[in-house]
Amino acid sequence: MKILVPVKRVIDYNVKVRVKADQTGVETANVKMSMNPFDEIAIEEAVKLREAGVATEIVAVSIGMTQCQETLRTALAMGADRAILVETAAEIQPLAVAKLLKAIVDKEAPQLVILGKQAIDDDSNQTGQMLAALLNWPQATFASKVTIANNEAEVMREIDGGMETVAIKLPAIITTDLRLNTPRYATLPNIMKAKKKPLDVMTPDALGVDVTPRLKTLKVVEPAKRKGGVMVADVAALIDKLKNEAKVI
């Protein structure tokens, strides 16, 4: 079974993100970039499935600038077998990502696509769902446990107020939640080996996909600064403030 894992290059989660002075977006110059954490979990799950003898090949895909090759090399060092970069300098929104991934699924015919539930830069939480719709495949989002048997995936999902277990027929889409696994670190020997693994580069044009953005960003602003808090003497004083100052009750 072949598994496709889309991995996005995003600002590292430890970086304090700053808005550009002209409010057109966030500062990315000289900022540490890494693989989206949920995509590391997706790669880890695919590697575990290969180690368990369920999967035979893992293909990592990234869409974006030339530098996404670094993200793909990390995926290869974690255990992916080969990689595909869809290279573009254009702004790529989730619908365009889903269309490009569909074109790659049509070429590669994987049985499973494991994506992150969301990219931590745009927090869209859309790509997996859109890809499932475009392919007309079943989807199980927010996975915290995955078991594959008899051409079916049994997925425990994190939902509001608890857990839900669903069974979906393959081929299918799964998106990862935080508690699915703990991704491994790439070891130095594996980082060296990853340099020799195949990495194909293609373009949106070659895949016949129009990636024109459908959404326009008007402006990006910093969240309002938090004002200092105050200690109240007792519950009565708290209720009074909530009623008369905050006017929330």
Ligand code: AMP
């Ligand atoms: P989003 O819908 O943008 O929150 O992203 C959800 C998931 O889609 C991510 O965790 C990735 O697995 C995948 N994805 C989104 N954008 C890209 C991209 N540019 N390249 C590769 N995968 C992506």
